[in-house]
Amino acid sequence: MIYLKNIYKAYKQGTFEVEVLKNINLTIEQGEFVSIMGPSGSGKSTLMNIIGCLDRPTYGEYILNDVNILHAEESKMALIRNKYIGFVFQHFHLLPRLSSLQNVELPLLYGGIKKRERYERAKEALIKVGLGERLHYLPNQLSGGQKQRVAIARAIVTQPKFILADEPTGALDSKSSKQVMDILSKLNMDGTTVIIITHDIEVASYASRQILIKDGELVQDGRGRNEFLRQH
Amino acid sequence: MNFLDSIKIAFSSILSHKMRSILTMLGIIIGVGSIITIVAIGQGGSMVLKSQFVGSGNNTLEIIFQPDENSLSTGSTMDFSTFTPEDLFQLKHLPGISHVIPTNTSTELLSINDQQVNTNVKGITKDYYVVNSIHIISGKKFSENDFSQSNNVVLINQKAEKEFFKGSKSIGKIVEIRGQPFQIIGVYKTNAIFGVETPEMLIPLSVWPATFGTENIQSLTIQVKNINKVEKTGKEAVEMLNKLKSPELKGKYQIVNLAALKKGLTKVTDIMTMIIAGIAGISLVVGGVGVMNIMLVSVTERTREIGIRKALGASRGKILLQFLIEAMMLTLIGGIIGIALGVGGAFIVSSFAHWPPLISLKVIVGGVLFSMSLGIVFGLLPANKAAKLEPIEALRYEE
Numbered sequence: 001m002i003y004l005k006n007i008y009k010a011y012k013q014g015t016f017e018v019e020v021l022k023n024i025n026l027t028i029e030q031g032e033f034v035s036i037m038g039p040s041g042s043g044k045s046t047l048m049n050i051i052g053c054l055d056r057p058t059y060g061e062y063i064l065n066d067v068n069i070l071h072a073e074e075s076k077m078a079l080i081r082n083k084y085i086g087f088v089f090q091h092f093h094l095l096p097r098l099s100s101l102q103n104v105e106l107p108l109l110y111g112g113i114k115k116r117e118r119y120e121r122a123k124e125a126l127i128k129v130g131l132g133e134r135l136h137y138l139p140n141q142l143s144g145g146q147k148q149r150v151a152i153a154r155a156i157v158t159q160p161k162f163i164l165a166d167e168p169t170g171a172l173d174s175k176s177s178k179q180v181m182d183i184l185s186k187l188n189m190d191g192t193t194v195i196i197i198t199h200d201i202e203v204a205s206y207a208s209r210q211i212l213i214k215d216g217e218l219v220q221d222g223r224g225r226n227e228f229l230r231q232h
Numbered sequence: 233m234n235f236l237d238s239i240k241i242a243f244s245s246i247l248s249h250k251m252r253s254i255l256t257m258l259g260i261i262i263g264v265g266s267i268i269t270i271v272a273i274g275q276g277g278s279m280v281l282k283s284q285f286v287g288s289g290n291n292t293l294e295i296i297f298q299p300d301e302n303s304l305s306t307g308s309t310m311d312f313s314t315f316t317p318e319d320l321f322q323l324k325h326l327p328g329i330s331h332v333i334p335t336n337t338s339t340e341l342l343s344i345n346d347q348q349v350n351t352n353v354k355g356i357t358k359d360y361y362v363v364n365s366i367h368i369i370s371g372k373k374f375s376e377n378d379f380s381q382s383n384n385v386v387l388i389n390q391k392a393e394k395e396f397f398k399g400s401k402s403i404g405k406i407v408e409i410r411g412q413p414f415q416i417i418g419v420y421k422t423n424a425i426f427g428v429e430t431p432e433m434l435i436p437l438s439v440w441p442a443t444f445g446t447e448n449i450q451s452l453t454i455q456v457k458n459i460n461k462v463e464k465t466g467k468e469a470v471e472m473l474n475k476l477k478s479p480e481l482k483g484k485y486q487i488v489n490l491a492a493l494k495k496g497l498t499k500v501t502d503i504m505t506m507i508i509a510g511i512a513g514i515s516l517v518v519g520g521v522g523v524m525n526i527m528l529v530s531v532t533e534r535t536r537e538i539g540i541r542k543a544l545g546a547s548r549g550k551i552l553l554q555f556l557i558e559a560m561m562l563t564l565i566g567g568i569i570g571i572a573l574g575v576g577g578a579f580i581v582s583s584f585a586h587w588p589p590l591i592s593l594k595v596i597v598g599g600v601l602f603s604m605s606l607g608i609v610f611g612l613l614p615a616n617k618a619a620k621l622e623p624i625e626a627l628r629y630e631e
Contacts, residue, residue, distance in 0.1 A: 054543060054623045075547045082545020093540045093627065097248045109237055110545040154544070 001161060001193065002028040002051060007060035009046055009216075020046045021057070022216045028195065030161070033188040035196045035204035038213035045166065047213065048197045052085055052164045053077045065161060082111050086155025090167035092147040094139040094154075100126060101135040104154045111158060125153040129183055145176025152183055162193035169203055181206050238550075242558040246565075249530075253562060256526040259519025260566030260606065261573060264599045266512040268574025268591070273581050274505025275590035281497050291459045292362075293466045295452045295473065299483035315449035319473055323454060326472065328465035331455040333359040336440050336448075342433075344396040344407055351392055352430055353409060355437035362455055366434075371403045371418030374436055378417075382438040386414040389422045392431035407433070412443045520563065520606040527559050527614035538618050539626025552619040559611025560604055567603030571596055 009021035020043045028034055038044040049055035050062060053069060062069040065084060072080070081087075086107075094103045104122040113121070126132055129149040139147055148168060155163050165184065169177035185206055188194045196207060204210050212220035246253045297314040315334065323332045336355040341348060358379050360366075366373065369390065378385050386407055393402045407414045414435060422432060441447045456465045466487045473485040531538070538551060546554075578589035 049624050052543070054627070075549065078542065078545055078547035078550075081543060087543050089627070093536070093543075095537055095540060097244065106541070107544040110541070110547075110550060112234075158545075 001030045001065060002026070003061070003063040004051075005061040005063075007047075007050065007057045007062065009043075009050065009055075010058050020216050021050075024060070024216075024218050026211070026218065026221075028162075028193065030193055031188075031191055032209055033185070033194045033196075033207045034209045034211060035198055035207035036211045036213060037199060037201075037204050039199060042213045043216040044197050044213045048164060048166055048195075051195065052087060053080050078110075082107055083158065084161040086158065086160040086163040088148070088151050088155050088163060088165035088168045090170040092139070092144075092151045092171075094147055094150055096139050099136045099138055100131060100142070100150045100153075103139070103150055104157050107154060107158045121157055122153070125157040126150070128156070129153045143176070144172050145179055148172060148176070148180050149183065152180070152187075156187060156192065160192075162195055163187065165194065165196045167198055167200075168196065169198070169200065177203070238553050238557050239561070241554055242561050245558055246561055252526065252530075256523055256562055257566030257569065259522040260516065260563050260603055261519075261570040263512060263516030263519045264567045264570025264603055265574040265577060266515065267509050268571055268595060268599060269577035269581065270508045270512055271505055271595045272574070272578035272589045272591050273585070274501060274508070275592060276578075276582055276587045277585075278498050278501035278505070279590060280587040281501060291456045291462050293454050293456065293462065293469075294488040295454065295466075295470060295485055296488055297481075297483060298486045315452050315473075317447055317449075319476060320449065320452075322472060322476060323452075323469055326465070326469055328456055328458060328461055329454050329469065330457045331359045331362050333357060333362060333453040333455070334437060334449040335360065335451045335453070336437060336444070337450060338444060340409060342396075342407065342409065344405075345398075347396050349392070349395045349431055352432045354432065354434050355440040356434050357437045359455075360434075367421040369419050369421050371416070373418060374434075379436045379438055382436060382442065384412060384414045384439060385417045385436065387418045387420055387434040388416055389420055389429075389432040391422065391429040392433060393419050395431050409433075409435070410443050412439075516602070516606065519566070520610040523559055523562055523607065524610035524613060527555065527562075527611055528617065530558075531555065531614045531618045534618075535621060535626045535629040538621050539623050539629065542621070542623035543627060548619040551621075552615045555615035555618045556608060556611045559615065560607035563603045563607030563610075564600070567600050570603070571599055574599075 004024055004026040007021055007024040007026075008019075010017045010019045012018075024047065036044050036047060046055065050057055050069075053064070053072075056070060060070070064080065067076075067080065069077070069080070087093075095106070098106070101119070101122050104125055105118045108118040108121060123132070123135060126135060129152050131146060131149055131153065134142065134146065137146075139150070142150065148171075152163075152168075155165075163184070168180055168184070172180060181203060184194050184196070194207075196203060198204055209221070209223050211218060211222075295315075320332055320334060323329060334357060338353050340351055340353050342351045356374075358374070358376065366387070368387075371387075374385060374387065377383065386409075388396075388402065388407070396402070396407075397405070402416050402419060405416050407416060420434075422429060435443070437449075454466070454469055456462045458465070470485045470487055477485070541551060541554075575589075575591055578591060582589035
């Protein structure tokens, strides 16, 4: 489903060119639970941005569901983000003036879904993450864990091809972290592809496949939780 | 996402920053309001000006005597007769003319009840009513007898009554003009021109010679029978007068075209209105720049929001539309408030100036459309800035 070949990404910093990603080759199939780990500055966020169609590789091939992203137009990228990808961010990124329900409805709004269906689907997604009682709460009336669950509901409401979670537990206490990871695990068991970017081994251990990035290069790609954890 | 959803998003964004939205709108409110007020006042004023010509239909002409320039400098023309009773008699018998309306005017310093006021005294004939409507408020008009028997009677206008009698009863009282006693028989209403009303009195023209010691007529208006022959008849009348005039009278008779005068006056007020409205229009543009500034600030402030929306699938076009609609809503709401205030302002000013406010639908519709287009024009820059934000930059932005 996700097919990355010879991905290379460089940023210009003044007169220098900083290579952030070098020759990344990666294939992720439907239904996988993948964690991408790496120390800060390793390039994992850039990789996430490329996989999430928020950024483009300098060169290389990224084929998502048979669409070559390198040459896609901006509006096509927006459509792909809307239809195929569900984002979960470290700092939740909920719109502060919208209720839980309205926040979850947003991707459907941009997807052109009618009002009645929007409401039903958003409500359903919020029930799925255990927030059926807090449909009309504003983000500042919710705890961190609850906010992240709203964000997960927003990510799954469009029934995307995969969920892309960037440090989803980075701003949460351990109890809320476990809750969030349990929800993501359950979603994966129901068939959703989940990709988590993290530097937390505890979080990475939920995934069935662990990828390690160092200095812009993919250094390890292992399957099975225990094997990976033994090595680190 | 349809258009209605975009409007809802824009509206909720405006509502969530109430204070800022109102301040942003202020420039538009003042601009639209002042344009509406100014145009209403201007049109009301030009209507009042036009109403000064009421009764002077298209078939009346005023004839004046235009002295030669060199005779003017000697100052002698004032003593000459401009129209003689013989002129009047001949004009009345010209076939195309239905009425000849002579009037004399003199500004007199009258003293009544210890009040000394400069007053316009006009001598009129019964035909005066053909061109000028006189609204009697109290008392009565001149009768046939007053004209034919040269009665010493006078009509005064409201202003004169106010100046001389300060609210006490004026009818039946005696006014002394050039030593002659006149009895007040009625009070009539005159329209104020630009809020200025002068004291005025009417006396029968037949008593003018006995009062002012001259039989000469200063001003002459003729009414033509056939509306299609106004110019031709006027020409004939002037030719005849020029033939009749005494040789020592240097100058010639001419026609004052009231219609042309009216047109000219209307044009002047229209130009005035347009100039002032133009200045108000500039303030509206300044208001538009204010909207643009606030929108630019708002885009920076909402960088993260834009990033989130983009990550969730909003295309550039949708972000552009969202901010454009927001700017348009700001100016539209401002415009509507401005119209309400402008209409109110026009009524207030007109109540002071004593003329009716003319609120034209054209100006209101134009004001709404113009303020909306201001929103589009000045919203374009900020909206484009928002649309062009890269999603990863926007998401990284620290609030």
